[in-house]
Amino acid sequence: MLFTDTSFAVFLPIVFALYWLLQRAPKWQNALVLVASYVFYGWWSWRFLLLIAFTSLCSYVSGIKMGTGENVGKAAHRKLWLWANIVINLGILAIFKYYDFFVAELAQLFGLDGDPLMLHVALPVGISFYTFQALSYSIDVYKGRVEPTRNIVAFFAYIAFFPQLVAGPIERATQLLPQFLRSRHFDYKLAIDGARQILWGLFKKMVVADNCASYVDAVFAQSQGPASHLLAAVLFAFQIYGDFSGYSDIAIGTAKLFGIRLMQNFRTPYFSRDIAEFWRRWHISLTTWFRDYVYIPLGGSRVPKWKVVRNTFVIFLLSGIWHGANWTFVAWGGYHACLFLPLILLGRNRRYTNTVAAGRLLPTWKELGQMTLTFALVAFGWVVFRATGIPSALAFIRTMCHPEAISAAWMFFADSGISVARVGIIVMLVVEWLxxxxxxxxxxxxxxxxxxxxxxxxxxxxxxxxxxxxxAYTEFIYFQF
Amino acid sequence: MKRFVLDTAIVLLIVLVALTVIDVAVPLHGQEYEAKANHIKEHGNEISTLIVGNSLATAGVDACVFGDSCYCDAIAGEVLYYTMKRLEQDLPRMSNLRAVILPLHYNLLAYQYFGKLGAHFIYNYYRSMNITLDTFPYGYLYRLALPSGKLHLSSRGCDYYNPQGNSWPNWTWNGEKQEENPPNQCDEVDIAIDYLTAMARMCHERGVRFIVVVPPFPDAWLEGCTEDGMNNLQIIADSVNALYPIGFHNYMADSQFRDRSLYMNWNHLSHAGGTLFAQRIKEDFGL
Structure with missing residues (x-):
């Protein structure tokens, strides 16, 4: 079931009404959320529900085992349960998402036929999202940041909460789980804000992203002129933003209807003044996940410089491969690591932590230039991200960098084929700037x-x-991750 | 909670009213699908040659050349998918049909990608196909709307630009390249093969000839075409032909159509061009 489906327009009001009818019985509210979430996911594939249930159960049991009286204080036991859960969850993720890729790559390396060893299984929608959410619980329990829960319904609802189940935001147990453990009361302001956020998310997804997708798909499917390539690269930057941030807005807004607050996943990232600021504003739930659970445990930036370089590459490459089993994602991660590294080595990665042009209607010329440059660098990276392989990415970039590509600026304003996308982008940029x-x-x-x-x-x-x-109907890009 | 429900209900009510108004207003602008479907319902058995497709047919192949029993069921802007779906619906209503002619665009499915005609186009299509709540929430309003058929279609199904004759708008072309809609082979060949194969199968099962032609284009337009794109058209035709026999000819660079007066714009034939093209099809395929 997609947020943009008619079925969701029927599903949501029913669940909403039932949920608030059960206002005085939070346990039943959680049970309803769990059932609704499984229906929501099962609409796509009921078989993979078993996988979510298994992931939830493993994390639930490991949480209890890490926190029960007999194991409290026994660091080895706690570590064992933590690692058992990590290995199981990442093992499942590896099998479904990366196994075939690595078999194919190794087979190619040794000139063998890897097909008999491949599994050819479908990738469960949202597996990377709920796996990371489950892992965050285990790690937080181990670190003592959150109490292990024995409320199995609330825990399963926390893992499978339907608004953010398939494409995030990736929530932390410290933030979301306590909300399922306490009673919730209808909050008019929160609900009305949620409804508005859903509307804005639908606009970004259906008008901006889906209209850009038509042009982008056409150009990426078949090589065309330099200007078309450059225009497609720019439109893809808006498509992926409209698509993913639109999804996040719908998810966060839907959660608000149920009195649940999810973390903000995007903060107008295309108004960033450098790459470091961009990464504080783009897919916040994932970047902070890697920061908290990988980067800081590795020492972060308070280590010798060679380790800073290593840590930076580790999180960006992991972030890349998290998106999928393809060298393009690794290259995309590496590209951003290269852009980020000079800033962190020079200690300039936290120069821009405030809102651009705060208190002013318009940015200064300098700010405008910085934002344009950052956007250009990011849009360039998206070409690698969007391409089906490294050779096609390079070919696309070669065509895009031809001097004739300059007419893309004119095409953006003149091509009637993208008229709806153009107006959508302008409306989105103006509203989000304000x-x-x-x-x-x-x-x-x-x-x-x-x-x-x-x-x-x-x-x-x-x-x-x-x-x-x-x-035209287009699935959410991040469903494939 | 009451306040929230009230606020939401008011907004949805305004939306409902707006959609109702739009739903009523759209047929006033002409419901080509509905009118054409009705014509075939009423006169289907009188049709022996059917022209389908998009503007390359409505403003490209003169139905008159094929005699009184030819009908142009094409709609400007229509993509292959909708042509296939409408043919599926209409074929059983034409028991004397002998041939279906489809002018195929070099860009194949381009207009599906670029969606130039947008909601209005799809909206009319859904309504004419009676697709209701399941897929298109407001299709059902059609039944409440004013009766359609506001168009004055000619007996040959040509659209409202010129109801008494053919469908060519009164445009002139200065022969210059127009920058919008440049040729691009951007479509998925496999999809085109699927749709064309489905149409070929439907025709084959009913003993109807399925003729696919690529219309002529002026030199300015041909400059943007690639060899791969040209080859793809032949590949598509061969792929379909391997399963069901079809008639196919590519007239894109045909020497008889080099005069720019045969075009009304840089990718559509003028009335004179359309008449000449129809005569060529008639001769080449023995219709």
């Missing part, structure tokens, strides 16, 4: 549009526009 210190594009709309009926009309118009100007 709302850059907010969580989403429609937050606190009451302050901007004070008249209640005008607000209703505005939201209805956005809804209708989204509906009529939606692009």
């Amino acid at each position: 709302q850059r210190d907010k969580e989403h594009g429609l937050q606190d709309a009451d302050r901007v549009v004070r008249n209640r009926w005008l607000r209703y009309l505005l939201f209805a118009a956005l809804f209708v526009a989204t509906y009529f100007f939606r692009g």
Whole structure:
């Protein structure tokens, strides 16, 4: 079931109504969330529900074992249970996501036929997301950051919570689990903010991302002129942002309808002034996951310089391979490591922690230049990310870097084939610029549009526009991860 | 909770009203699908030659050349998928059909990718196909809307640009290259083969000839075409032909169509060009 499906439009109000009817019985609310989440996931594949249940069970048991009286204080036992859970979870992930890739690569290296050894299994949707969420619980229990829970329903609901099950945000046990363990009361402001965030997310996904996708898919499928390549690279940057941040907005907004707060996953990353700022604003739940569970345990930046270099490459390469079994993702991670490294070595990676042009309507020329350069570097990296292989990525870049590509700027404004995408991008950029210190594009709309009926009309118009100007059906990009 | 439900309900109510108004307004602009489907329902058995496809057919192949029993069921902007679906719906209604002619665009599915016609196009399609709540939430409003058939279609199914004759708009072309919609072989060949094979099968099962032609294009347009793109068209035709026999000819660079007066714009034939092209098809395929 997709957020943009009609089935979800029926599913959500039913679950919402039942959930708040059970307001006085949080246990039953959790049970409902669990059932609804499994229905949501099972809509796609009921077989892989067993995998989620198994992952949840392993993490649940390891949490209890790490925290029960007999094992408290016995570091070896606790470590054993932690590593057992890590090995099981990462083992499952490796089998489903990476096994065939590495077999194929090794077979090719040795000139063998690897096909008989390959599994050819479908990749369970969202496996990387819920696996990391399960791991965060175990590690946090081990580190003593969170108490192990014995409430199995709440724990399973925490792993499978349907708004963020298949594409994040990757939540931490410290943040999400306690919300399932306490009673929830309907909060009008939170719910209305959630509904607005869903609407904004739908706009970004259906109008911006899906309309960009038409052009991008066409150009990546068949080589065309230099300007088309450059334009496709720029449009893909907006597509992946609209797609993924749109999904996150819908997920976070849906969670708010249920009185649950999820972490912010994007903070207008294309308004970043350097790559370090970009990475503080892009896919925040994953970057902070790697920071907290990999980078800092490795010593972070408070180690000798060679180790800083190593640690930087480790987290960026891991981040790349997390996206999928393809050398393009590794190259993409390596590319960003190379961009990030000079900043961290020079101690300039935390120069921009505030909001750009805070208190001003427009940025300075310097800020505009910085944002444009950062966007260009990021968009360049997305070409590698989007390509099907390294050779095709290089061929695409070669074509894109031809002097004729300069006319892409004109094409962006003149090509009628991307007229909806163009308007969508401009609307998105303007709204998000004005709302850059907010969580989403429609937050606190009451302050901007004070008249209640005008607000209703505005939201209805956005809804209708989204509906009529939606692009051809395209799945969420991050479902494949 | 009440306030939240009220707020949400008001917004959804406004949305509903807006969609209803749009739903009523759209047929006023002409429901080609509906009108064409009705024509075939009523006169299907009188049709022996059917022209399908997009603007390359509506403004490209003059139905009159094939005689009174020829009908142009094409709709400007239609992609192969919809052509296939409509043919599937219409074929059983034409018991005397002998031939289906499909002008195939070099870009094949380009308009599906670029979605230029957007919601209006898809909207009309869904309504004419009676696709309701399952797939398209507002299709059901169609039944409440004003009766369609506002178009004055000619007996040959040509669209509303010129209801009494053919479908060519009164455009002139100065022969210059137009930068929008440059030729690009951006489509997935496999998909095109699937759709064409399905159409060929449907025709084959009913003993109807399925003729695929690639229309002529002016020199300015041909400059942007690649050898791979040209070859793909032949590959597609051969792939389909291997399963079900079809008639195929590529007229893209045909020497008879080099005069720019035969074109109304850089990728569509003028009325004169369309008449000449229809005569060529008639001769070449013995229709």
